[in-house]
Amino acid sequence: MVDLSCKYLGLQLRNPIIVGSSGLTSSLENLISIAKNGAGAVILKSVFEEQIKFETEKLLQSDESKMQSWKNTFQDIVSKDEFYFTEAFDYLSNYASEHTLNQYLQLVKDAKKAINIPVIASVNCITQYDWQYFAKRLQDAGADAIELNAYILPSNFERSGSEIEQVYFDIIAEVKKYISIPVSLKIGYYFSSLAQTVKKLSETGISGLTLFNRPYNPDIDIDTLEITASNVFSNAEEYSQSLRWIALLSGKISCDIAASTGIHNFETIIKQLLAGADVVQMVSLFYKDSFEVLPEILLKIEKWMELHHYQSISDFRGIMSHSKVLYPAAFERVQFIRQYSSIV
Numbered sequence: 001m002v003d004l005s006c007k008y009l010g011l012q013l014r015n016p017i018i019v020g021s022s023g024l025t026s027s028l029e030n031l032i033s034i035a036k037n038g039a040g041a042v043i044l045k046s047v048f049e050e051q052i053k054f055e056t057e058k059l060l061q062s063d064e065s066k067m068q069s070w071k072n073t074f075q076d077i078v079s080k081d082e083f084y085f086t087e088a089f090d091y092l093s094n095y096a097s098e099h100t101l102n103q104y105l106q107l108v109k110d111a112k113k114a115i116n117i118p119v120i121a122s123v124n125c126i127t128q129y130d131w132q133y134f135a136k137r138l139q140d141a142g143a144d145a146i147e148l149n150a151y152i153l154p155s156n157f158e159r160s161g162s163e164i165e166q167v168y169f170d171i172i173a174e175v176k177k178y179i180s181i182p183v184s185l186k187i188g189y190y191f192s193s194l195a196q197t198v199k200k201l202s203e204t205g206i207s208g209l210t211l212f213n214r215p216y217n218p219d220i221d222i223d224t225l226e227i228t229a230s231n232v233f234s235n236a237e238e239y240s241q242s243l244r245w246i247a248l249l250s251g252k253i254s255c256d257i258a259a260s261t262g263i264h265n266f267e268t269i270i271k272q273l274l275a276g277a278d279v280v281q282m283v284s285l286f287y288k289d290s291f292e293v294l295p296e297i298l299l300k301i302e303k304w305m306e307l308h309h310y311q312s313i314s315d316f317r318g319i320m321s322h323s324k325v326l327y328p329a330a331f332e333r334v335q336f337i338r339q340y341s342s343i344v
């Protein structure tokens, strides 16, 4: 019998397959099915930073006179000092939003009671301002860890690469003030120096990085001249971007790595583990097929391990990474030249 168990974000997983964040992970019924079919862990659908802020604003603005009277009362009770008043008022805002975000917190609580695999909550964020208190609520609800999906498209002509990248560091620093459970960061690949930035991010105290988020893919409808979304779901050929970077980064950064995007079958899972991923996240496959494909995928991984005489994941994880290649870019260039030169 081979052993598929592994560690991710300091959590013990029975195997390295995580069902990633999506609409599929937003109902208790699905979470039960995910656990029943053998996944190692699950990441809940993200709460959006804007959702947290919007709900706070909405509640506070719903009755202007009531809000003003609350403000006055609070200022009287707490302090005339602007600093303390602001803090108290923030508390009120937080309280207000907590009520409207209760469903999400309830899902975390219910999931923790109903399933015996790690439940990772998720927040989709683009700034470090005024939402992190919610991470504490997620921790209190019982989330085993939090994945931050931070995707900032560097499209602003006025902002330098380092200015934009600083936001990621600020987000992590703010969130870590509020919680002690592990934090992972899910990012895209639009960074001026991806390797260096990922290394620095891995040294901030986060426990894991998810490589990579799959961006929204814009398209144009040439009949209506409207911008549309295309290819909402990945296909089974889309894994090479994360495979390349996991092979390049594994063994050189200071946190775990979750592979994400285009992982649709057992072969790709094995490739990602060979490249150095600690776990994989899968989503689109489960929109196409049901969670019931999971047991068969797990069985195929076991068979492959038996065939290659591997007892555990750690026996082969990372053996195909670039960690022993001194100049990976030069290595890639040789492969590139060889490939293009061989096609006439």
Ligand SMILES: Cc1cc2nc3c(=O)[nH]c(=O)nc-3n(C[C@H](O)[C@H](O)[C@H](O)COP(=O)(O)O)c2cc1C
Residues within 6 Å of the ligand: 020, 021, 022, 023, 045, 046, 047, 122, 124, 149, 186, 212, 213, 214, 232, 233, 234, 235, 260, 261, 262, 263, 281, 282, 283, 284, 285
């Ligand atoms: C319908 C749908 C909803 C998604 N919702 C979220 C989300 O709320 N939070 C998140 O971090 N990622 C979300 N994702 C992205 C997935 O977690 C994943 O990163 C992406 O689909 C690539 O993985 P895949 O190739 O296995 O599908 C969503 C993806 C899909 C298709």
